[in-house]
Amino acid sequence: MSPHSIPESFNLVFFGGTGDLVTRKLLPAMYQCHKNGQLPGKPNFISLGRHDYDRDQYLAMVTEKAKQFLPGADWSDAVWADFCAHLSYYRIDAEIPGEYAILKNALEQAPAEANIFFLSVAPSLFAPICTHLAGQGLNSPNCRVVLEKPLGYDLASSNAITADVGRHYQEKQVYRIDHYLGKESVQNLMALRFGNALFEPLWRRMWISNVQITIAEEVGIGTRGGFYEGTGALRDMVQNHLLQLLCFVAMEPPASLDSEAVRDEKIKVLQCLVPFAREDVMSKTVRGQYRSGAIAGQPVAGYLDEQGIPPDSRTETFVAIKAEIANWRWAGVPFYLRTGKRLPERVAEIVINFHAVPHQIFPLSAGASATPCKLEIRLQPNEYIRLYFYVKTPGDKMELQQVYLDLDFAAYFKVRREEAYERLLLDIIRGNQALFVRQDELEQAWRWVEPILDTWESDRSGPKQYTAGTWGPSASSALLLQDGFRWHEED
Ligand code: BG6
Numbered sequence: 001m002s003p004h005s006i007p008e009s010f011n012l013v014f015f016g017g018t019g020d021l022v023t024r025k026l027l028p029a030m031y032q033c034h035k036n037g038q039l040p041g042k043p044n045f046i047s048l049g050r051h052d053y054d055r056d057q058y059l060a061m062v063t064e065k066a067k068q069f070l071p072g073a074d075w076s077d078a079v080w081a082d083f084c085a086h087l088s089y090y091r092i093d094a095e096i097p098g099e100y101a102i103l104k105n106a107l108e109q110a111p112a113e114a115n116i117f118f119l120s121v122a123p124s125l126f127a128p129i130c131t132h133l134a135g136q137g138l139n140s141p142n143c144r145v146v147l148e149k150p151l152g153y154d155l156a157s158s159n160a161i162t163a164d165v166g167r168h169y170q171e172k173q174v175y176r177i178d179h180y181l182g183k184e185s186v187q188n189l190m191a192l193r194f195g196n197a198l199f200e201p202l203w204r205r206m207w208i209s210n211v212q213i214t215i216a217e218e219v220g221i222g223t224r225g226g227f228y229e230g231t232g233a234l235r236d237m238v239q240n241h242l243l244q245l246l247c248f249v250a251m252e253p254p255a256s257l258d259s260e261a262v263r264d265e266k267i268k269v270l271q272c273l274v275p276f277a278r279e280d281v282m283s284k285t286v287r288g289q290y291r292s293g294a295i296a297g298q299p300v301a302g303y304l305d306e307q308g309i310p311p312d313s314r315t316e317t318f319v320a321i322k323a324e325i326a327n328w329r330w331a332g333v334p335f336y337l338r339t340g341k342r343l344p345e346r347v348a349e350i351v352i353n354f355h356a357v358p359h360q361i362f363p364l365s366a367g368a369s370a371t372p373c374k375l376e377i378r379l380q381p382n383e384y385i386r387l388y389f390y391v392k393t394p395g396d397k398m399e400l401q402q403v404y405l406d407l408d409f410a411a412y413f414k415v416r417r418e419e420a421y422e423r424l425l426l427d428i429i430r431g432n433q434a435l436f437v438r439q440d441e442l443e444q445a446w447r448w449v450e451p452i453l454d455t456w457e458s459d460r461s462g463p464k465q466y467t468a469g470t471w472g473p474s475a476s477s478a479l480l481l482q483d484g485f486r487w488h489e490e491d
Contacts, residue, residue: 006040007113010429013103015094015129016120017047018058021148023065026118027087029421031066032074034083038426044110045087048094048103058089074416094125097132104136116428118146123157127164134168146175146428149240150231151437154453155446162439175428176437180241182420182427185379185409189248189350190257192377192385199375200253202354204329209372210485211335212351213245216343218295220468221317225308232315234287234456237339239449243270244437245379246335249350250325259433263441270444274324281455286464286475288318290342293468300342300468314462317341320476321452322483334483338476342468348379351488362400371402371491383409383417 012030014022027047033039047058063084067075090106092099107115115138119129126147133139145165152158165174180186193199202208215237221228228236247266254261276284291302303309303317318340325335352375376386386404393399409417427435464473471477471489480486 006038006426006430008040009042009044009110009112010040010114010116011044011046011107011110011112012116012118012425012429013046013048013107014118014120015048015125017089018049018051018053018061019120021120022047022118023062024069025419025421026120026425027062028066028070029419029425031070031080031083032419032422033426034086035074035076035079038422039429043086044112046103046106047087047089048092049089050091050093052091053089055089059084059087062087094121094129094132097135100132100136100138104138107138113142114429114431115143116146117143118148118428120148123147123150123152123161126161130165130168139168139173141173143169144173144175144428144431145169146177148177150235151176151442152446153230153235155443155450158442158446162442166439171439172433174436174439175433176439176442177424178240178244178437179420179424180244181435181437182422182424183379184417184420184423185348185377185383186245186248187423188383188409189245189377193248194253203352205331205333207354208333208352209355210333210353210480210483211246211249212353212488213242213249213335213337213349214351214488215241215245215339215348216345216471217339217341218343218346220290220300220342221303221306221309223307225306228317229309229313229315233317233319233339233341234449234452238319238321238337239445240437242337242339243445243448245350246323246337247441249352250330250335252329257434259436262434263438267438267440267444268327269325270441270448272325272327272330273444273448274326275448276451276455278451278455281452282459284322284479285452285456286318286320286473286479287316287456288340288466288473288476289313289315289463290317290340290468291465293342293470295342295344295469302468303342316456316463318343318463318466318472318476320472320479322479334485336480336485336487338472338487340466340472343471344469346381349488350377350379351375352377353485362398374488376404376488 014026016022030045063080066080090102092102117133119126130145152161193203247269250269251265254265289303293300304311304313320336320338323335323337354373356372373389378384385407388402388404390400391403393401424435464475466473477487477490
């Protein structure tokens with residue numbers, strides 16, 4: 001996607017260098033890029049953390065983790081050792097300004113075209129880190145900061161982060177990660193929509209009855225109770241990942257693949273989302289919380305029995321929302337968004353449902369049109385595109401049957417699929433912001449979810465229970481039924 005090129009040299013500094021994200025995702029991603037020859041000859045990686053490791057101890061720790069998380073087929077002792085030759089570790093307390101001299105010194109020993117600071121830390125540290133980096137002059141135009149979610153808890157806290165970071169770094173130096181934007185399959189949405197003239201005439205209210213976007217997970221909250229209890233599914237998944245997917249489905253064709261052109265179109269979609277009044281929240285949203293049940297035949301605990309969760313928790317682990325976009329292309333077309341933990345399977349997909357034929361000449365008894373045509377775009381785990389439509393069942397009677405044309409990406413492209421963080425890190429190194437969330441997008445997304453958060457907060461009825469291993473509370477099906485629709489898996 002990027003016309004930008006890798007600089008001759010760069011420093012990539014990881015704050016939170018001993019944490020899960022760096023050890024399980026970011027270093028393995030950079031190793032893959034190194035292995036594939038996608039990095040310049042002399043990359044330089046610096047990990048920072050409060051743990052008292054020396055360099056050898058740090059390398060031993062990350063090597064063990066990387067071996068666990070990289071697929072065996074991708075592992076090479078020799079390439080990993082070569083990669084580690086570019087990696088160092090320094091003990092730094094990010095809250096103590098005096099300690100930044102250590103980093104400054106390390107960077108002076110490796111002068112590079114770009115200095116990138118990846119803040120894989122709690123958001124409360126964003127402001128002090130940016131301030132202390134700037135205190136060392138590490139905010140000059142060749143410096144970039146990378147922020148991971150959660151980018152705020154609500155509109156006000158998100159705006160406060162923006163203001164704190166913005167005091168030292170310009171917007172073009174700030175990369176806000178939504179890892180869904182780095183997924184191959186999400187990129188492919190752009191190719192499908194804007195690389196073909198075929199779909200464009202159909203991609204509008206005239207031909208589409210409703211759009212369904214689902215990110216379902218089998219997993220519960222695991223050991224993340226402390227984080228999740230104060231967050232919930234709306235903040236964790238809807239405000240970011242689901243709204244970003246909605247933007248890619250609904251946006252107008254951008255003028256080019258340029259960062260600003262793409263993001264200019266996405267923000268227009270967010271601005272057109274119909275805001276929720278209190279009564280809309282009650283009728284157009286569903287929140288749920290899983291109780292004990294079974295996943296793949298194995299019993300699993302309910303949310304209230306998970307570690308660190310108070311017995312009276314009202315945190316939602318499931319959300320379904322009917323969103324509407326007030327513009328010429330989409331007026332009147334519901335976009336149903338859904339996400340949840342402890343659902344029957346891990347799946348992320350977008351289903352575009354087309355209208356039924358305007359006049360049916362085939363008798364319903366002959367199987368006609370019970371389910372209108374649809375396009376199913378499976379983003380993960382097994383990426384495919386299926387176009388469902390009707391054909392005649394062979395035989396002497398005129399009977400219809402719904403069938404699908406199927407493109408299975410793994411079968412068609414027998415090549416390794418890049419991990420999201422490989423693409424995202426390469427884009428940061430190249431200075432391409434197209435796949436990163438711009439400040440106005442972030443703010444608008446919070447603006448849209450905030451009335452839902454507020455209404456839920458004041459509504460004492462709390463989330464509806466659903467049994468682990470099911471598709472959420474029955475109210476989720478009812479949300480669509482009131483409009484005459486059903487979720488894709490219910491067809
Ligand atoms: C993260 C959420 O952003 O996305 C997690 O914090 C969630 O709760 C994860 O499990 C899902 O990502 P993926 O790539 O596995 O679909």
